[in-house]
Amino acid sequence: LRVALHISVRCSACMDLRNYSGFSPMRNPSLLQSLRSPFTAYADDRKENGAAPGAPATPTPPKPNAAKPGLPWQRLVAGAIAGTADVWACHPLDRIKTHLQNNPKLGIVNSTKEILAKGQGTMGGVYALYEGILPMTAEAIVKVGIRYFAFQFFVEQYTHHVLHDIKPSKEKQFFVNLMGGGFAGFVESFAVVIPCELLKVRHMTTSHNQSFSGVLKDVVKNEGIRGLYSGGTATFLRQATNHMVRFPVFYLITDYMKDGDQHKHLHISQNVLAGGIAGTASTLINNPLDTIKTRMQRVGGTGSVGEAVASIYRDGGLKAYWAGCSMRIARVAPGQAITFGVVEWVLRLLG
Numbered sequence: 001l002r003v004a005l006h007i008s009v010r011c012s013a014c015m016d017l018r019n020y021s022g023f024s025p026m027r028n029p030s031l032l033q034s035l036r037s038p039f040t041a042y043a044d045d046r047k048e049n050g051a052a053p054g055a056p057a058t059p060t061p062p063k064p065n066a067a068k069p070g071l072p073w074q075r076l077v078a079g080a081i082a083g084t085a086d087v088w089a090c091h092p093l094d095r096i097k098t099h100l101q102n103n104p105k106l107g108i109v110n111s112t113k114e115i116l117a118k119g120q121g122t123m124g125g126v127y128a129l130y131e132g133i134l135p136m137t138a139e140a141i142v143k144v145g146i147r148y149f150a151f152q153f154f155v156e157q158y159t160h161h162v163l164h165d166i167k168p169s170k171e172k173q174f175f176v177n178l179m180g181g182g183f184a185g186f187v188e189s190f191a192v193v194i195p196c197e198l199l200k201v202r203h204m205t206t207s208h209n210q211s212f213s214g215v216l217k218d219v220v221k222n223e224g225i226r227g228l229y230s231g232g233t234a235t236f237l238r239q240a241t242n243h244m245v246r247f248p249v250f251y252l253i254t255d256y257m258k259d260g261d262q263h264k265h266l267h268i269s270q271n272v273l274a275g276g277i278a279g280t281a282s283t284l285i286n287n288p289l290d291t292i293k294t295r296m297q298r299v300g301g302t303g304s305v306g307e308a309v310a311s312i313y314r315d316g317g318l319k320a321y322w323a324g325c326s327m328r329i330a331r332v333a334p335g336q337a338i339t340f341g342v343v344e345w346v347l348r349l350l351g
Contacts, residue, residue, distance in 0.1 A: 075148035078346035083144030093331035104323035181243035231296030279336025288321035
C-alpha cells in the first residue's frame, strides 16, 4: 500500500510536469530516484528482517512478552462444573473428616461406625455419609465458580495495571498466582464459605437428625445473622492459605510439564496429578487452621480463636491440631485433582 500510494502521487506529478516543454522523467535523475525509493526502502526493510529475496511477505509476529488476555467468565462456568463433580465424588470423606476432627480420639474406623449408626432408614446407614450433599452442591457451584473467577480477575488486573500487560517472569508469575489465590480465598470466604461451612458443621455434629433448613433456622433464631459467621476468622485464614498454596503450586507444576510453552495443552491426567499434589501441599500446611475452624463452629463451640487453640491443645497436645489430617488429605487431594482437572478440561472445551 505504501509503494502504490507513493507511485500514484509521483506519477500524478510527472503527468503535470510533462505539460511543460517536453519534460520526461528519464531526463530528471532526481525524480527517477524518488520513484525508485519506495521499492528500495521496502527491499531494505525486508533485508533487515531476514527475509530472502523473492520470499513472500509475512506478517509481523506479536511481541513475545505480551501478556495473553484471559476470560474470567469461562473460569466461572468451569469452576461451577468442577465444584459439582468434586462434591459428589468426595462428600463421604468430608463427612468422616469433620466427625473425626470433633472426636479426635475415636479414629477413622470408629468415626465411620458412629456415622453409619446415626439415624434410621434413609437418614441412617450409608445414606448418613451423604448428609447435606444437596446444599453442599449448591454451595460448591457458587463457591468454586467465584474462586476461579476471582483468581483470574485478580491476575488480569494486576498484569494490566501493575505489569502494564507485559508477561511476567516465572518468579513474578509465582508471586502473582500466590496473591491471586489469597484474593480468591478472601472473596469466596465472605461470600459463601463461612456461613455454609458453619451450617455444614452444625448439621454433621448435632446429636439428633435435623434438616439443613432446620439447622439454619435454629442458628438465626438463637444467634442471629452474625451467628452464621461464627469462626469466620479461622475459615478465612484457612481458605486464603489454601489457595495461596494451591494455585501457585498447580501452575508451577503444569508450567514445568509444558516446558514453558503456555500454548501447549496437557492431558487431563497431567492436570489431575498436578491438582492432587497442590491439594496435598495445602492440607499439610494449614490443617491446624481447619481444625480450629471446625472446633469453633460446632454446637457449643468456643467463641474465639485463642480459646479454640487452647481447647484443642488440652484434648491432645500438638498432635491434635493435625487431627483428621490423613482423612482431610484423602478428601482434599482427590477433590482438588478433580477440580483442577475438570476446570482445565472445560476451559479447553470453551476455547
